Amino acid sequence: MTYESLLIDAENKGLRVKEKKLKYNLKGLYKNSKILIDKSIETNVERKCILVEEIGHHETSFGNIIDDNDINNRKQELRARRWGNERLVKLKDFINAYNNGVRNKYELAEYLEVTDEFLAETINHYKRKYGTYYELDNYLIYFEPNLGILKLI
Numbered sequence: 001m002t003y004e005s006l007l008i009d010a011e012n013k014g015l016r017v018k019e020k021k022l023k024y025n026l027k028g029l030y031k032n033s034k035i036l037i038d039k040s041i042e043t044n045v046e047r048k049c050i051l052v053e054e055i056g057h058h059e060t061s062f063g064n065i066i067d068d069n070d071i072n073n074r075k076q077e078l079r080a081r082r083w084g085n086e087r088l089v090k091l092k093d094f095i096n097a098y099n100n101g102v103r104n105k106y107e108l109a110e111y112l113e114v115t116d117e118f119l120a121e122t123i124n125h126y127k128r129k130y131g132t133y134y135e136l137d138n139y140l141i142y143f144e145p146n147l148g149i150l151k152l153i
Contacts, residue, residue, distance in 0.1 A: 018037070061077075138151065
């Protein structure tokens with residue numbers, strides 16, 4: 001999924017997306033069906049990772065969650081991030097990458113067109129959700145100690 005296709009998806013959900021210089025080191029912001037992406041972000045890969053989380057807020061959050069001292073706000077932030085993780089990186093993508101010769105996390109981030117940070121968060125999300133490994137289509141996807149794929153016979 002590209003940044004452009006994600007923009008179309010946002011538009012289809014009735015969201016308006018605008019790039020604008022943001023303050024306070026914010027990279028993205030969602031409010032009332034409007035998404036702002038920091039204009040200073042240099043790559044579409046990073047824009048895509050920010051945009052998917054902001055769409056996740058539209059899909060999963062409610063109210064003003066700016067105050068990150070509030071535990072409920074942090075939970076909503078995490079829920080939106082996890083939604084975005086699963087939206088951009090499916091478990092099957094790990095298997096496809098393996099079958100296409102991808103052998104390390106840097107190659108994987110490039111293959112999936114996500115940032116290294118987004119990939120690390122996604123792997124941690126799946127590890128929390130499924131534990132050490134997950135079996136899918138005759139493959140074991142290991143999340144710990146490092147991401148790995150094992151084809152079952």
